[in-house]
Amino acid sequence: MIAPALFAVFAAIAVVSALSVILQRNPVTSALFLVVTFCSLAGIYLVLHAEFIGMVQVIVYAGAIMVLFLFVIMYLNLGRDIETGLQIALRRGVGWLMGFALLAAGVALFRHPWAAGPPAPPGPPVGNTQAIGLLLYSRYLFPFEVTSMLLLVAMVGVVVIARGRRAPGPAADLPPGAATGAEPRGDA
Amino acid sequence: MTPVPAPQLIALDWWALGAVIALSAGAMLLLLLEFVPAKPGSSRAAVLSLLTLAISAAAVFVARDARRSIFDGMFVHDGFTVFFTLLFCAIGAVSVLLSWDYVRRTGIHHAEYYVLLLCATLGMIVMAASNDLITIFVGLELMSLGLYVLVGFRRAHLESNEAALKYFLLGAFASGFLLYGIALLYGATGTTSLTRMAAFLSESPLRGNPMFVAGGLLLLTGFAFKVAAVPFHMWTPDAYDGAPTSVTAFMSAGAKAAGFAALLRVGLTALGGMPAEWGPILSAIAILTMTVGNVTALLQTNLKRMLAYSSIAHAGYILVALVAGGRDGASAALFYLAVYSFMNLGAFGIVTMLGRGREERVLVSDLAGLGFRQPLVGLAMTVFMISLGGIPPTAGFMGKVYVFKVALGAGLVPLVIIGVLNSVVSVFYYLRVTVALYMQEPQGEPTEVSWAAPAVVALLVTLALTLWWGIQAHDLLLEAQRSVMGLL
Amino acid sequence: MREYIPVLLFLLVAFGFAAGTIALSSIIVPLRRNAVKNSAYECGVVPMGDARQRVAIKFYLVAVLFILFDIEAVFLYPWAVAFRQLGLYGLVEMALFIVVLFIGYVYLLKKRALEWE
Numbered sequence: 005m006i007a008p009a010l011f012a013v014f015a016a017i018a019v020v021s022a023l024s025v026i027l028q029r030n031p032v033t034s035a036l037f038l039v040v041t042f043c044s045l046a047g048i049y050l051v052l053h054a055e056f057i058g059m060v061q062v063i064v065y066a067g068a069i070m071v072l073f074l075f076v077i078m079y080l081n082l083g084r085d086i087e088t089g090l091q092i093a094l095r096r097g098v099g100w101l102m103g104f105a106l107l108a109a110g111v112a113l114f115r116h117p118w119a120a121g122p123p124a125p126p127g128p129p130v131g132n133t134q135a136i137g138l139l140l141y142s143r144y145l146f147p148f149e150v151t152s153m154l155l156l157v158a159m160v161g162v163v164v165i166a167r168g169r170r171a172p173g174p175a176a177d178l179p180p181g182a183a184t185g186a187e188p189r190g191d192a
Numbered sequence: 193m194t195p196v197p198a199p200q201l202i203a204l205d206w207w208a209l210g211a212v213i214a215l216s217a218g219a220m221l222l223l224l225l226e227f228v229p230a231k232p233g234s235s236r237a238a239v240l241s242l243l244t245l246a247i248s249a250a251a252v253f254v255a256r257d258a259r260r261s262i263f264d265g266m267f268v269h270d271g272f273t274v275f276f277t278l279l280f281c282a283i284g285a286v287s288v289l290l291s292w293d294y295v296r297r298t299g300i301h302h303a304e305y306y307v308l309l310l311c312a313t314l315g316m317i318v319m320a321a322s323n324d325l326i327t328i329f330v331g332l333e334l335m336s337l338g339l340y341v342l343v344g345f346r347r348a349h350l351e352s353n354e355a356a357l358k359y360f361l362l363g364a365f366a367s368g369f370l371l372y373g374i375a376l377l378y379g380a381t382g383t384t385s386l387t388r389m390a391a392f393l394s395e396s397p398l399r400g401n402p403m404f405v406a407g408g409l410l411l412l413t414g415f416a417f418k419v420a421a422v423p424f425h426m427w428t429p430d431a432y433d434g435a436p437t438s439v440t441a442f443m444s445a446g447a448k449a450a451g452f453a454a455l456l457r458v459g460l461t462a463l464g465g466m467p468a469e470w471g472p473i474l475s476a477i478a479i480l481t482m483t484v485g486n487v488t489a490l491l492q493t494n495l496k497r498m499l500a501y502s503s504i505a506h507a508g509y510i511l512v513a514l515v516a517g518g519r520d521g522a523s524a525a526l527f528y529l530a531v532y533s534f535m536n537l538g539a540f541g542i543v544t545m546l547g548r549g550r551e552e553r554v555l556v557s558d559l560a561g562l563g564f565r566q567p568l569v570g571l572a573m574t575v576f577m578i579s580l581g582g583i584p585p586t587a588g589f590m591g592k593v594y595v596f597k598v599a600l601g602a603g604l605v606p607l608v609i610i611g612v613l614n615s616v617v618s619v620f621y622y623l624r625v626t627v628a629l630y631m632q633e634p635q636g637e638p639t640e641v642s643w644a645a646p647a648v649v650a651l652l653v654t655l656a657l658t659l660w661w662g663i664q665a666h667d668l669l670l671e672a673q674r675s676v677m678g679l680l
Numbered sequence: 681m682r683e684y685i686p687v688l689l690f691l692l693v694a695f696g697f698a699a700g701t702i703a704l705s706s707i708i709v710p711l712r713r714n715a716v717k718n719s720a721y722e723c724g725v726v727p728m729g730d731a732r733q734r735v736a737i738k739f740y741l742v743a744v745l746f747i748l749f750d751i752e753a754v755f756l757y758p759w760a761v762a763f764r765q766l767g768l769y770g771l772v773e774m775a776l777f778i779v780v781l782f783i784g785y786v787y788l789l790k791k792r793a794l795e796w797e
Contacts, residue, residue, distance in 0.1 A: 146322075160307055
């Protein structure tokens with residue numbers, strides 16, 4: 005009884021804040037509404053007894069990813085839309101068209117019965133983090149270890165792209181104004 | 193779905209993971225070597241990368257006849273894995289040789305370049321060697337992340353930045369499609385393991401289920417992007433043109449082969465050959481890819497862009513083999529991929545050598561008169577162009593023969609006719625390069641060639657293989673057939 | 681659901697405190713607006729230009745590195761919960777994972793990516 009009610013509350017918050025994300029003019033406000041959306045999604049996960057996903061949703065999405073969103077908004081210094089009316093109208097038109105196409109596809113798909121896969125085994129009543137841990141570190145060990153290489157590549161990549169300052173060398177052929185706030189990359 | 197298994201020490205066959213371990217260790221060693229100062233212009237990173245690639249190729253070659261499925265199918269060591277691991281190591285090694293001098297003269301000589309190249313190669317191997325969609329996705333991301341950064345490695349060049357941004361944004365979307373497809377397939381079948389998926393499908397009338405079909409199509413979209421098939425090819429010319437040419441060579445061969453490898457494994461293992469619903473879609477994509485690639489290539493004056501569209505067209509020929517389906521189609525695709533990789537590496541390899549210092553010459557007209565002034569460059573480029581155009585006695589011809597033969601065997605006459613017509617069209621622009629080499633006078637300053645021993649070695653290897661497989665195609669085809677038969 | 685009642689109480693108190701403070705301050709604060717008072721407070725200096733300025737790319741580097749190590753921490757969480765059952769095997773695989781990331785960390789230190797200057 006209480007679970008459907010909680011779901012309804014979280015879902016309503018999620019839908020309203022998601023709408024606010026796209027309806028707000030100020031990008032920072034949009035980003036903050038996105039945080040609300042993420043948090044209410046985390047609430048839905050909790051209602052579904054997916055505590056780990058809920059936790060990850062808060063830590064990674066609402067925490068880390070949103071910080072990055074806000075940073076990016078601030079790098080670009082987004083003020084107002086600079087596009088002319090025609091561009092916006094065209095974009096809106098295409099957007100509506102795509103939206104309706106997706107809606108139509110959804111309706112067409114949901115009219116067929118969606119045969120479900122094999123039923124999931126009954127999980128522990130609460131606290132599936134341990135179950136995830138046991139699976140992740142036994143059956144999914146290999147992709148887990150490859151993930152560490154993935155994170156390593158990301159580290160190297162971000163240093164190359166965003167920083168790339170090396171031992172002093174002849175100045176690189178950086179055209180003035182090509183990059184702001186970053187030193188030109190020297191020759192090794 | 194089994195209940196949570198009790199974790200236990202898996203009896204690991206470490207040797208089967210040899211290539212993966214060697215590449216990871218090599219990449220990390222390169223990073224740690226940053227602490228040991230090297231002389232300016234030292235070739236340490238390149239030498240170490242070559243060594244790493246050689247070790248991983250050797251590891252997989254020594255155990256080429258063994259068959260293992262470890263980590264519950266997360267990593268499989270079978271003929272398919274061996275074929276593609278050797279192919280990716282070779283592509284990586286040729287790319288390192290081509291980069292050796294190129295990165296130095298264009299001022300991007302950093303250890304990170306080789307680290308990313310090794311990691312991207314690792315990602316390709318993981319993609320080809322896994323029987324699980326999760327691992328395939330992680331491998332794909334590892335490859336893509338490395339490539340995004342490599343494409344934008346010339347930070348001082350706006351074109352390179354633009355290329356990286358376009359590739360990254362569209363690639364991220366494609367990854368999203370792929371992941372969504374995996375999620376739907378998991379929802380429909382209850383597993384991400386390809387073998388379990390096949391078992392589930394064999395006893396379930398799920399084939400026409402919307403969730404399953406939608407998942408499969410989203411998966412196809414994700415892979416079509418990675419192999420640059422029309423209409424998911426938009427990023428290709430810009431990314432190939434803006435990237436450092438040595439990176440273009442690497443990704444045009446490696447990323448395409450890896451995308452097809454994963455697609456083939458999913459198709460053959462999980463879906464029991466290419467699913468019937470995919471037939472018309474794959475045919476349409478193949479026709480579009482061949483035609484758009486070749487016709488647009490006709491209009492290009494920039495050599496890198498022309499080769500980019502040509503690589504799109506070649507994805508179309510491989511798709512024809514996939515439409516034919518089954519093990520024959522797969523082995524024809526494998527054969528074509530190996531052949532394509534080396535002739536394309538050779539063609540881009542020559543482009544890396546054009547120009548001196550930071551200057552790069554990438555226009556078709558820059559080749560004017562080069563055939564007589566630099567006979568080796570002229571000869572090699574001519575052979576690669578003939579091979580890409582599919583004219584005997586080169587490997588490219590044999591590749592097309594096998595693909596079209598398999599397609600005819602499957603009764604795909606219209607597709608073969610379109611393919612042959614496309615090959616004829618393609619000859620026009622490939623021959624334009626040869627005409628420029630031998631029959632045009634250079635306008636303005638003639639193009640200089642940056643000679644370097646490693647690049648020459650790479651050129652000779654690709655040239656030899658392109659000619660050898662043109663004459664002795666049988667061995668490679670047998671190898672391709674054996675590796676498809678041995679799918680675990 | 682019963683386990684979440686403390687969380688719910690916590691949320692209620694948090695929201696209530698925030699809402700109460702805002703409400704209280706809007707009630708008891710005397711409102712006298714003028715142009716100088718509405719301008720941004722810059723330690724008594726007359727503000728120049730917009731408060732929104734382009735931020736240096738250095739922040740981006742820090743943000744991405746933060747996410748990467750954040751993800752590492754997320755992986756540690758289910759591992760820690762399942763640690764007793766995983767035993768030595770779990771310890772070894774997590775050590776491998778962390779060693780790879782530690783090499784990345786050492787590399788970042790060497791590249792002075794974490795220094796601000």
